[in-house]
Amino acid sequence: KYKLFIFDMDGVITETSEQHYQAWKQLANEIGIEIDRKFNEKLKGVSRIESLERILEYANKANDFTEDEKLELATRKNENYKEMILKFTEENLFEGVKDLFDELKKRNIKIAIGSASKNAPTLVRLLGIENDIDYIVNPAEVKRGKPAPDIFLKAAEHLGVDISECIGVEDAEAGIEAIKSAGMFAVGIGDSKVLNKADIVYGETKDIKLEDLM
Ligand code: B16
Ligand code: MG
DSSP: OOOEEEEOSBTTTBOOHHHHHHHHHHHHHHTTOOOOHHHHGGGTTOOHHHHHHHHHHHTTOTTSSOHHHHHHHHHHHHHHHHHHHTTOOGGGSOTTHHHHHHHHHHTTOEEEEOOSOTTHHHHHHHTTOGGGOSEEOOGGGSSOOTTSSHHHHHHHHHHTOOGGGEEEEESSHHHHHHHHHTTOEEEEESOTTTTTTSSEEESSGGGOOHHHHO
């Protein structure tokens, strides 16, 4: 029945939220803002520039910077973040992901990455899954980020698969919302109370059972 699985990256196939957090924390410090891990939850699945906006709003500093200055701040954070993820290897791939990909390929089901991250191609390479992935959505090529459906719709469109034959896998509320508004079957990874809009929720990616879904 299903011909395409679209995976989110951070929180689904690997964990980059700590690195994002450390990089934002450092950047925030440089402009006199203090953020903590609880606040960081609000940045998951959110694009780079929107994350900066949320940090500035949180500190009531939204109007203290010009658009050019904001771009410079976001770029500075990304340079720092990129250095941190350079150390990533196959070891950083979540348990069970490689087996799941192998099983999907055996069943002739395509695999796409639908991440908000512009660093997704680099991570896919470092994680050693380049040859498993049929398509990585470039978030710069779609109009709206999650919770809008654009990223998921782009994967289906590019690979020529009907919406009804797609499954999206996400760990963030905004991501589940994006999958559902794309009209796809939504698999949540995490807490079923938080991801209550998902069609099915597993604690971790390794718990996914294809037999349940097909
Ligand atoms: P970048 P996902 C998201 O990844 C992260 O959860 C979020 O914290 C980050 O700001 C966003 O990617 C953009 O990342 O700065 O690398 O473009 O969960 O959508 O895979
Ligand atoms: Mg995520």
